[in-house]
Amino acid sequence: MATAKTDKAPAAAAAPPKKKGGKIGFFLIVILFAMAAPFIMPTLTLVLVGIMPTFIWLIIDTDPQKSSTASIGAMNCAGLTPFIIDLWVKGQTMENAVHILREPNNWLVILGSAGIGQLIVFAVPPMMASLTLNQAEARLKILRHNLEQLKSSWGPDVATTKPLDKIIKGE
Amino acid sequence: MAFPDPKTSPAGGIAFGNRAEILPGSPLPDLNSVGGAAYGAHIKGDAASDVMAILCNAGVMPRVDAVTSMRSVNHPSILRLLDSGVVHWPQDDTHYYAFAFQRPTAPRMVQHIDQPMLSMSEDAINHYFVFPLIGALVELARTGMVHNAIRPTNIFWRMGSATAPQLGECMSASAGFGQPALFEPIERAMSQPRGRGVGSHLDDCYALGVTIAMLVLGQNPLQGLDDEAIVNMKIDKGTFNALIGNRRISASHVELFRGLLSDDARQRWSPTDLEQWTHGRRLTPKNSDVGRRAARHIDFEGKEYWQVRPLAAAMAANVAAAAQMVESGGLDKWIRRALGDDDRAAALEEVKTDLKEEGGKITNYEDQLVTRCCIALDPQGPIRYRGLSLMPAGIADMLVDASLTGNHLQALSEIISNKLVTLWVEMQKDAKVELVPLAQQYERMSGIIEKSSLGNGVERVIYELNDGLPCLSPFLRAQYVMTAKNLLPALERVATSGNRPHEPMDRHIAAFLAVRDRRSDGAFSALSSQDGTKRASALLTLYSGLQNRYGPDALPGIGQWLSPLLEPLVHRFLGKALRDKLQNLLRETATRGDLTALSRLVDDPNRIEQDQQQFRAARMLYLNIMKEIAHLENKLAHRDAVIRNTGKPMAASLSSYLAIVFVMLAILRAIWQGISGSLMG
Numbered sequence A: 001m002a003t004a005k006t007d008k009a010p011a012a013a014a015a016p017p018k019k020k021g022g023k024i025g026f027f028l029i030v031i032l033f034a035m036a037a038p039f040i041m042p043t044l045t046l047v048l049v050g051i052m053p054t055f056i057w058l059i060i061d062t063d064p065q066k067s068s069t070a071s072i073g074a075m076n077c078a079g080l081t082p083f084i085i086d087l088w089v090k091g092q093t094m095e096n097a098v099h100i101l102r103e104p105n106n107w108l109v110i111l112g113s114a115g116i117g118q119l120i121v122f123a124v125p126p127m128m129a130s131l132t133l134n135q136a137e138a139r140l141k142i143l144r145h146n147l148e149q150l151k152s153s154w155g156p157d158v159a160t161t162k163p164l165d166k167i168i169k170g171e
Numbered sequence B: 001m002a003f004p005d006p007k008t009s010p011a012g013g014i015a016f017g018n019r020a021e022i023l024p025g026s027p028l029p030d031l032n033s034v035g036g037a038a039y040g041a042h043i044k045g046d047a048a049s050d051v052m053a054i055l056c057n058a059g060v061m062p063r064v065d066a067v068t069s070m071r072s073v074n075h076p077s078i079l080r081l082l083d084s085g086v087v088h089w090p091q092d093d094t095h096y097y098a099f100a101f102q103r104p105t106a107p108r109m110v111q112h113i114d115q116p117m118l119s120m121s122e123d124a125i126n127h128y129f130v131f132p133l134i135g136a137l138v139e140l141a142r143t144g145m146v147h148n149a150i151r152p153t154n155i156f157w158r159m160g161s162a163t164a165p166q167l168g169e170c171m172s173a174s175a176g177f178g179q180p181a182l183f184e185p186i187e188r189a190m191s192q193p194r195g196r197g198v199g200s201h202l203d204d205c206y207a208l209g210v211t212i213a214m215l216v217l218g219q220n221p222l223q224g225l226d227d228e229a230i231v232n233m234k235i236d237k238g239t240f241n242a243l244i245g246n247r248r249i250s251a252s253h254v255e256l257f258r259g260l261l262s263d264d265a266r267q268r269w270s271p272t273d274l275e276q277w278t279h280g281r282r283l284t285p286k287n288s289d290v291g292r293r294a295a296r297h298i299d300f301e302g303k304e305y306w307q308v309r310p311l312a313a314a315m316a317a318n319v320a321a322a323a324q325m326v327e328s329g330g331l332d333k334w335i336r337r338a339l340g341d342d343d344r345a346a347a348l349e350e351v352k353t354d355l356k357e358e359g360g361k362i363t364n365y366e367d368q369l370v371t372r373c374c375i376a377l378d379p380q381g382p383i384r385y386r387g388l389s390l391m392p393a394g395i396a397d398m399l400v401d402a403s404l405t406g407n408h409l410q411a412l413s414e415i416i417s418n419k420l421v422t423l424w425v426e427m428q429k430d431a432k433v434e435l436v437p438l439a440q441q442y443e444r445m446s447g448i449i450e451k452s453s454l455g456n457g458v459e460r461v462i463y464e465l466n467d468g469l470p471c472l473s474p475f476l477r478a479q480y481v482m483t484a485k486n487l488l489p490a491l492e493r494v495a496t497s498g499n500r501p502h503e504p505m506d507r508h509i510a511a512f513l514a515v516r517d518r519r520s521d522g523a524f525s526a527l528s529s530q531d532g533t534k535r536a537s538a539l540l541t542l543y544s545g546l547q548n549r550y551g552p553d554a555l556p557g558i559g560q561w562l563s564p565l566l567e568p569l570v571h572r573f574l575g576k577a578l579r580d581k582l583q584n585l586l587r588e589t590a591t592r593g594d595l596t597a598l599s600r601l602v603d604d605p606n607r608i609e610q611d612q613q614q615f616r617a618a619r620m621l622y623l624n625i626m627k628e629i630a631h632l633e634n635k636l637a638h639r640d641a642v643i644r645n646t647g648k649p650m651a652a653s654l655s656s657y658l659a660i661v662f663v664m665l666a667i668l669r670a671i672w673q674g675i676s677g678s679l680m681g
Helices: A002-014 A020-049 A052-060 A069-092 A094-102 A104-154 A162-169 B064-071 B122-143 B202-217 B225-237 B240-244 B249-262 B271-278 B307-317 B319-328 B330-339 B342-357 B365-377 B391-403 B411-416 B420-427 B432-448 B457-465 B485-498 B509-518 B523-526 B532-550 B555-568 B576-592 B595-602 B605-639 B640-678
Strands: B014-016 B019-027 B037-042 B044-055 B081-090 B093-101 B299-301 B303-304 B383-385 B388-390
Touching: A020 A052, A020 A069, A020 B432, A052 A069, A052 A104, A069 A094, A069 A104, A094 A104, A094 A162, A104 B019, A104 B576, A104 B640, A162 B605, B014 B081, B019 B044, B019 B081, B019 B093, B037 B064, B037 B122, B044 B081, B064 B081, B064 B299, B081 B420, B122 B202, B122 B249, B122 B271, B202 B240, B202 B249, B202 B271, B225 B307, B249 B271, B271 B299, B299 B307, B299 B319, B299 B330, B303 B307, B307 B319, B307 B365, B307 B383, B319 B330, B319 B365, B330 B342, B342 B605, B365 B383, B365 B420, B383 B391, B383 B411, B383 B420, B388 B391, B388 B411, B391 B411, B391 B420, B391 B432, B391 B457, B411 B457, B432 B457, B457 B576, B485 B509, B485 B532, B485 B555, B509 B523, B532 B555, B532 B595, B555 B576, B555 B595, B576 B595, B605 B640
Parallel strands: none
Antiparallel strands: B014 B019, B019 B037, B037 B044, B044 B093, B081 B093, B299 B303, B383 B388
């Protein structure tokens, strides 16, 4: 037992500290929503149904940083925003909310915006990587040229850690 | 810069010294000297001057250190030294030392010492020959000049004439070199001709005594005998008896010869005594124990010896047997019992004990033992060591000869390092105080000779002991360099001759500069280094200092000679551009012959430090670039990571910005609809 305890101790020390504030915030939001639910139920229903694509992507996204989920989620939310405003303008009732959800064009806008987010996730990272790597290659070329210049100016010993007196003596 | 040809006058004379000119086309074979050939000469601005020049080309070192004394000698019975200096001899393109003397007014007294002489009356001899020469000796003693070359063949006198005789020159060869053993006191006669050194005025008195004796007797009384036989006869009988014997001569001459030919220098007449004799004062020579005979002989190598002097000479000639005799105690017994000389026996015992107490491994033990015993037996005699026989004053000249020929150099070094001169001085009785400076000088030399670094060793001892000696470096011998000032011009001539060695430096040049230019050991320690850069740097510093002090301003030959040696100094610089620039400047400055500028160019410590600092900075930069390259290569090798770490966050950011824009548009649309609905309503 003692051995097991001592084995676990370093592992625990090595593990990154968990974000306690994140969990607390999440629970606070849930409590807040639960308390506000009787007053904003239509809005809540519209949002929960409208951001379904984001929830689905959140489940299938294996990236720990969840960058793709953030992209799709942002666009999904942007697509949903006009309808939430409409709901608030027309009156926050379950009837209006269901009416909005039953309109196919509205779904086209909501899902289309999420699709744009998806498109960004597919297109932008490779484009950015190509750009970055091209820059790196260009920089690499310049650096290698600089190395050659240093060698031609100071001799091959500039690349070594040989003591100066030995270089001077030609050893 | 090309050096001018030797100064040649319209009359064909070659200038030397301050104002003398030698005439190569006017040889005077009758006046040739031991040290070299005689030529006609004249003094500039004095066309009527009757001058002869002696060109010292016989391979013997002239007595340059005695020039000042000789110049002050002014007596009608001594050939006057008018001028001296180095002369460039065009026939063999070599520099020699030359002396300009007053030309003798008469021929040589005799051509060789065995030549019969004119019979003259006692008064004539005294009046026309002896008195003037006594005056000459008094003048020599006044000026401190020892002649060491008084003999009938070096006296210019028409026998029987009323004109005063003239002593010939004594400067062209080392003291005593050309002097036959007949005219030297026993101890000097037992030395090798080059190992006699400068003697004393008493030696001149002795030589004058022998010369007068020959004139009085009308011939050489020891005619036909070789030097060894003459010395043995002098030891055996004493000089007076060997020369005069039972021959009939006047009482005043007997007295003169007893005074002059005394074998004990302490009893011999001095120039002052001679002067008193000319004024009629009578001096009685005292008895001496120089030729003391033992009550019974000692057998050594099949011969019987009755006196210590011949025994010492025989012991030196047969070291192994002599060492055995000493070790067995036979010699000690003979000295105590047969010779009855307890002092000498004690001295012998002392040298034996001292040698054994030195401890450690004594090199050439038997040689040293016998030499020390010989000194104890015959203190006035020469130092006899490993085939050498020399007076302490002759070591200096022997070293020069040894350095030129390569013979006996080791033995001479051992004489100095084993402090045999100190022992010799300690063994002297009456003259000990006068010889203390000599002992001190050789004590100092024994320290110098042990050091092997450049600027020390036996070479330095040679220059320390020979004041007027030119630099004996093999490639400077033909240049006759006598002062540090003349070294660079001579090296420049060697450099331009095309026959130059690898480096313009050797042990002789270093020793010469150490002594003549009084340079400290530190100036030469770097020259002994195995590190080529250190050696080249030290060489340049040394020569640039000489050029700075003595000139000439341009030494292109030496510059180009040094140039390849200085290449390693340029290679100390690490920056290639700086190195290339310095190499170009080095060639240019070397061609100009400015050694000081060369030194500043390649040996500037600020420039070296700056170059090394820049190299360190370049090395740091190289390291940083290498790190960045590694980082970039790693990035290129992991495209997925770039997408994940850079692309996806970028996509998220882009989506977020777009979403914000869309939300803002939706809000604006709602506001617009609200405003337009109100207006419609």
